[in-house]
Amino acid sequence: MRKRLRRGQQGTGDLVGKPDHALVGIIRIPELETSPARAIGRRILWALAALFVCSIVVYLDRNGYRDTKGGTLTYLDALYYSAVTLSTTGYGDIAPVSESARLINVIFVTPLRVLFLIVLIGTTLEVLTERSRQAIKIQNWRNRVRNHTVVVGYGTKGRTATAAVVADGVRPSEVVVVDDDQAALDAAAADGLVTVRGDATKSDVLRLAGVQHASALVIAANRDDTAVMVTLTARELNPRAKIVVAIRESENTHLMRQSGANSVVVSSETAGRLLGIATITPSVVEVVEDLLSPEEGYAIAEREVEPTETGGSPAHTRDLVLGVVRDGVLYRVGDAEVEEIEVGDRLLYVRQGERG
Known part of the structure; x- marks a missing residue:
């Protein structure tokens, strides 16, 4: 056991010191999903907008163009020229001949051609740039992540614990899931959570998850010895975090x-x-489940003591108080130590749920 603990605390080769682009695939930042139909429709609209702008520019300077069939360009001719030019087909039947027309081609038509092509091959470019975008998002996230909640293990217990944390007011973007099972990480990412792939018994993996800056850590490992190693490593990295273990x-x-x-x-x-x-x-079981579901019915919560409650009995407050937290120690209502509420105490009470 001790040898295993030492190996767990040695880390995995300084993951924290790696550049952000090397962490793509290990850390995943959630992003809004766009349906394929909407993405394609948006690209088509951009392409049509580029085509429309180009046709207007060409039509306004129509006297500077020569058509092999002769005559002045109509708007339909300008639209036709824009379509074959932006698509790089270029039949050559309509060509700029004046200096102003050629200047407009350099300043407007060529950039629009590039934009048009980018829109048409946007899916390919998106795949090519995904790694760079993820690296930038990882860098920004690592710079600003503070006072978040880290959940180790996204099985049944971890998923339920996360749902309770989110239902109690924590934003999904402030929850980081650590797991070495890709299916569990995919489920967490689908729930809008930041994910870190790796063995949570390794200190480098926990540092990637920002445990040193976290306010709370939920450990829902499948084995008790794993939970012990994660707890030891996390407590060494962050002496102040609240650690809850199943x-x-x-x-x-x-x-x-x-x-x-x-x-x-x-x-x-x-x-x-x-x-x-x-x-x-x-x-009784129904009532217990109700108390453990903060989004509906009744819920157990904790709050600071109000000035008007100082000196009074916990039994005589406006809420149904179950206990008093004083100096980090929980006392039940009725204990001699908390017959009178003091400044700095926190009350554990039953409150109305959000949808109750």
């Missing part, structure tokens, strides 16, 4: 707290208790 066996709770976890959830025991309660009083 584990399978209750006997590892003490080890997780020693590793630096602020909160430990034993998933198997919690599910077992709810199953047992549901056989006797199923309505």
Whole structure:
């Protein structure tokens, strides 16, 4: 176990020091998806706009052009000339002969031809420039990411935890998912989350996710020993972050707290208790699920003490208070230590959900 811990904390070859373009495929920044029909339609409109502008420019200077059939150019001739010129077909039946017409071709028609071609082959260019665009987005994201939430593992527990965080007011762009399973990362990216591909037990991977600047870390690994290694590494990188860990066996709770976890959830025991309660009083389970769903019904929340509440009893506040957090320690209502609310306390209370 100790050897494994040391290997995990050694990193993966200084990923943090790599240039941003080398991180494309490891870090993925979400972007708005555009349907193929809309993308093609937008390119067609740009192409038509370039064709229209070119035809107007040519028609306004129609006297400077020569048509092999003779006569002055009509607007239809100008439109025809613009179409064959922008598409680089160039039959040569209509050609600029005056100096002004040739100057206009250099200043307006040639740039429009380039724009026209760019629009037509936009898909190819988009593929070629995608790596550069991602590198720029990664650089900007790494420069500004602060006080975000990092979720390690995007399985059932990680996905549910992320949904609860987002429902409680955190923007999806402020959540970073770390996983080594590409399918899980694809699901996270589809949910609008920033993703980092790699082994979260490696310090370099966690640094790429910005753990050193994060305000909270949710660890939903598949194995308890993995959760221990991630917690140790994360706590070393960020002594101030709030670390919440889900584990399978209750006997590892003490080890997780020693590793630096602020909160430990034993998933198997919690599910077992709810199953047992549901056989006797199923309505209690419904209430618990309601309290754990911040977007509807009732929810458990935490807030600062109001000045008018200082000195009073937690039982006599305007909200249903469940506990008082003082100096980082949670006290239940009724404990002698919190018979009177003090300045700096935080109240754990039941509030109305957003859609309740």
